[in-house]
Amino acid sequence: MITFALAKGRLTQGAIGIFEKAGADCSPLLDETSRKLVRTSPDGRFRYILVKPVDVPVYVSSGVADAGVVGRDTLAEAGLPLYEMVDLGFGACRMCVCGFPQDKQRLQGGGSLRVATKYPRIAREWFARRGIHIEVIPLQGSVELGPLVGLSDVIVDIVESGGTLRANGLEVLEEIFHSSARLVVNRASLKVQQGLREFVERVAGAR
Numbered sequence: 001m002i003t004f005a006l007a008k009g010r011l012t013q014g015a016i017g018i019f020e021k022a023g024a025d026c027s028p029l030l031d032e033t034s035r036k037l038v039r040t041s042p043d044g045r046f047r048y049i050l051v052k053p054v055d056v057p058v059y060v061s062s063g064v065a066d067a068g069v070v071g072r073d074t075l076a077e078a079g080l081p082l083y084e085m086v087d088l089g090f091g092a093c094r095m096c097v098c099g100f101p102q103d104k105q106r107l108q109g110g111g112s113l114r115v116a117t118k119y120p121r122i123a124r125e126w127f128a129r130r131g132i133h134i135e136v137i138p139l140q141g142s143v144e145l146g147p148l149v150g151l152s153d154v155i156v157d158i159v160e161s162g163g164t165l166r167a168n169g170l171e172v173l174e175e176i177f178h179s180s181a182r183l184v185v186n187r188a189s190l191k192v193q194q195g196l197r198e199f200v201e202r203v204a205g206a207r
Helices: 010-021 053-062 072-078 101-107 120-129 145-149 163-167 187-192 194-206
Strands: 002-006 038-040 046-050 067-071 083-087 093-099 112-117 133-138 154-159 171-179 181-185
Touching (some): 002 010, 010 181, 053 067, 053 181, 067 072, 067 194, 072 093, 101 171, 112 120, 112 145, 154 171
Parallel strands (some): 002 067
Antiparallel strands (some): 067 181, 093 171
């Protein structure tokens, strides 16, 4: 049996088609009325643990799950020892530093900034490489508010269309990396489970 850590929502919906092409029975995931958090395929070959998106790397790295689907942004923020096996090619977005246009010059190095973000690890590492000291202001809601009300100078956040930024007079100042959904696996599971290795290969061919 292969155990997956998955989050309800678009990442799992995007993975279902690819997983089915790779030979997984995803029928337990199609019942949107079920409140079961652990679901097993009728053939007993696949088990799905439904968790919050930010918890997927934790379940996989601990070995409770053999594999999972997670955005690169969440994976980078977690910083856990996992194997990133396949870029599934959906859920595309960008991790960016955003703010008012006139603040772009402040990203060239030196000085200090207040940074509002849901991604403190990513923010600290990126600004450290630029030689910029930052005060991280952790937010879980609309981080775009940070610069608007003077709570922060800039933000670090995921950008898809950029519509919210433009509507509030903000823009992308620097792009940190591209993000998309990734298939990640537990390191020990990959070594000992032949079935998992074969499944990863089929997923790579199905995407």
